[in-house]
Amino acid sequence: RATLTDKDIASVYYAIGMEPTDRPLADFLVPIDAKRNPLIGSTDVGDVSWVVPTVQVHAPTVAIGTPFHTWQVVAQGKTPAAHKAMVQAAKAMAGLGVKALLEPELIAAAKADLKKRTTRTPYVSPLPAHVAPPLDMSVA
Numbered sequence: 001r002a003t004l005t006d007k008d009i010a011s012v013y014y015a016i017g018m019e020p021t022d023r024p025l026a027d028f029l030v031p032i033d034a035k036r037n038p039l040i041g042s043t044d045v046g047d048v049s050w051v052v053p054t055v056q057v058h059a060p061t062v063a064i065g066t067p068f069h070t071w072q073v074v075a076q077g078k079t080p081a082a083h084k085a086m087v088q089a090a091k092a093m094a095g096l097g098v099k100a101l102l103e104p105e106l107i108a109a110a111k112a113d114l115k116k117r118t119t120r121t122p123y124v125s126p127l128p129a130h131v132a133p134p135l136d137m138s139v140a
Contacts, residue, residue: 053110
């Protein structure tokens with residue numbers, strides 16, 4: 001906390017449309033209809049989310065205001081609090097997976113929503129069509 005200004009910390013709350021609090025970790029759910037600013041970052045999901053409905057969960061694994069891609073994130077990721085948040089995120093995704101398997105209409109609705117979104121804004125890969133990953137490289 002000593003290395004972050006109040007403005008730095010407040011910006012994280014404002015990004016999800018909420019007023020700042022004194023909590024170091026989020027202990028609340030962001031309302032589904034909250035005004036949100038886009039999160040900037042990278043993810044391994046990449047092109048997959050343009051092909052199949054995808055789910056992501058944001059969980060409080062680091063103290064509010066911690067800059068991403070830093071050793072501070074790595075260090076906090078080893079804490080019991082971070083592990084608890086990761087387990088809760090996994091439970092939420094697993095629960096949705098079970099619900100989707102039990103309710104095929106949920107999968108159909110997700111596919112229809114994806115089709116509607118990608119029809120309006122189709123995805124164009126930044127890679128040329130002839131480029132392929134080097135799958136023949138040796139791992140050893």
